[in-house]
Amino acid sequence: EPEVTQTPSHQVTQMGQEVILRCVPISNHLYFYWYRQILGQKVEFLVSFYNNEISEKSEIFDDQFSVERPDGSNFTLKIRSTKLEDSAMYFCASSVIPEANYGYTFGSGTRLTVV
Amino acid sequence: LAKTTQPISMDSYEGQEVNITCSHNNIATNDYITWYQQFPSQGPRFIIQGYKTKVTNEVASLFIPADRKSSTLSLPRVSLSDTAVYYCLVGDGSGNTPLVFGKGTRLSVIA
Numbered sequence: 001e002p003e004v005t006q007t008p009s010h011q012v013t014q015m016g017q018e019v020i021l022r023c024v025p026i027s028n029h030l031y032f033y034w035y036r037q038i039l040g041q042k043v044e045f046l047v048s049f050y051n052n053e054i055s056e057k058s059e060i061f062d063d064q065f066s067v068e069r070p071d072g073s074n075f076t077l078k079i080r081s082t083k084l085e086d087s088a089m090y091f092c093a094s095s096v097i098p099e100a101n102y103g104y105t106f107g108s109g110t111r112l113t114v115v
Numbered sequence: 116l117a118k119t120t121q122p123i124s125m126d127s128y129e130g131q132e133v134n135i136t137c138s139h140n141n142i143a144t145n146d147y148i149t150w151y152q153q154f155p156s157q158g159p160r161f162i163i164q165g166y167k168t169k170v171t172n173e174v175a176s177l178f179i180p181a182d183r184k185s186s187t188l189s190l191p192r193v194s195l196s197d198t199a200v201y202y203c204l205v206g207d208g209s210g211n212t213p214l215v216f217g218k219g220t221r222l223s224v225i226a
Contacts, residue, residue, distance in 0.1 A: 106158030
């Protein structure tokens, strides 16, 4: 079964540092997403990406965040200057042209710890 | 986006059928109902999706009444490995209207 792959599985970074979280979506999928989940809380939408541009973003996705699809296979989330409150699981997801019965495929996540 | 309401938690014994009901009173005509499962420290996993009546796959069944204001996820003969959080989401399936997760239902299966 095709998978969404995320690396690294766990990243520890100092406050103020930049981090890049990487994702390889399923190859024939066209829509890409980043979500995050702070420990014990619900899964929160960050951003959706289609046709090489952001199609929707939440209030959380402020200027410190950016996304990129640099080479047609990777999809990255950059956090420019990390804060303690950025500590969370970050999930990448992808979907084929939205149609019934397909849903999103999520990766296993990157646990980001900001110290 | 249609808001969903589901129980915060449920307990069940192994081997029983579990039914989790979700209400979505303001569901729109072009909205689908989708259920996801999440284990600790893992990403949500798509379980089933439907528009109306009944949908069944190898994992679960989804029952949707004619008015579509609620839906019920049915898990037959649960095992300990079904312990997870289950999310009901409503959306039109458009990539430009991303899925929004609620708090979900925490299902605990007991031996």
